[in-house]
Amino acid sequence: MKQYWEIFLVFFKIGAFTFGGGYAMIPLIRNEVVDKKGWLEDEEFMDMLAIAQSIPGPIALNTALFVGSKRLGFKGSLFSGAGVILPSFIVILLIALVFTQFKDNPVVERIFKGIRPAVVALIVSPLFSLGKSAGVKWKNLWIPIVVALAVWQLNISPMYIVLTAIFLGITHFIYLKKRVNK
Structure with missing residues (x-):
């Protein structure tokens, strides 16, 4: 106990x-x-x-x-x-x-x-x-900074940021997959 x-x-x-x-x-x-x-x-x-x-x-x-x-x-x-x-x-x-x-x-x-x-x-x-x-990798630190500024200064909904990130992630994965298969 x-x-x-x-x-x-x-x-x-x-x-x-x-x-x-x-x-x-x-x-x-x-x-x-x-x-x-x-x-x-x-x-x-x-x-x-x-x-x-x-x-x-x-x-x-x-x-x-x-x-x-x-x-x-x-x-x-x-x-x-x-x-x-x-x-x-x-x-x-x-x-x-x-x-x-x-x-x-x-x-x-x-x-x-x-x-x-x-x-x-x-x-x-x-x-x-x-x-x-x-x-x-700290060289990618600009990404969260840009996202924070976009939400704060441009009043962009975080939902659109998440959807964009999903789309870019899938696109990047497909690109890498095609590159490996060549």
């Missing part, structure tokens, strides 16, 4: 002290389960992260469920999932109880505006370490 509470506390701590959602939690999860606890190898974590991103649901929860299942089976996934969800649930509940009293307070507004850049940094930081682990 001690192992279940250990995995619960690891994910509770991650859920409680991470602002910015699932992508901001990734470096903390990786640090805990790969570096500190040794529950997963780095390559296995990267594979699990790819799966967690591709299935429906919050990435932090999907990651917690995978780690819990891998470590302790079904019960482990229940404990890790509860651990990562419970802090957010408690915080949202408390905010809902008191937010109406403070929503127009200029200090509260400034605090939330001040947190935004930190959240962006928490999301961007793991992208570099994950990109390095995945073997991403």
Whole structure:
């Protein structure tokens, strides 16, 4: 039973002290389960992260469920999932109880505006370490920058960006396939 509470506390701590959602939690999860606890190898974590991103649901929860299942089976996934969800649930509940009293307070507004850049940094930081682990070539860094600028400055819907990326990916794959077959 001690192992279940250990995995619960690891994910509770991650859920409680991470602002910015699932992508901001990734470096903390990786640090805990790969570096500190040794529950997963780095390559296995990267594979699990790819799966967690591709299935429906919050990435932090999907990651917690995978780690819990891998470590302790079904019960482990229940404990890790509860651990990562419970802090957010408690915080949202408390905010809902008191937010109406403070929503127009200029200090509260400034605090939330001040947190935004930190959240962006928490999301961007793991992208570099994950990109390095995945073997991403940094000469292609212009692609996400152009996409971000297109969404932000030109108000292009991310849906069109995704559809364009799918089309270009398929076209590139067909081109490479034809090139190999020659």
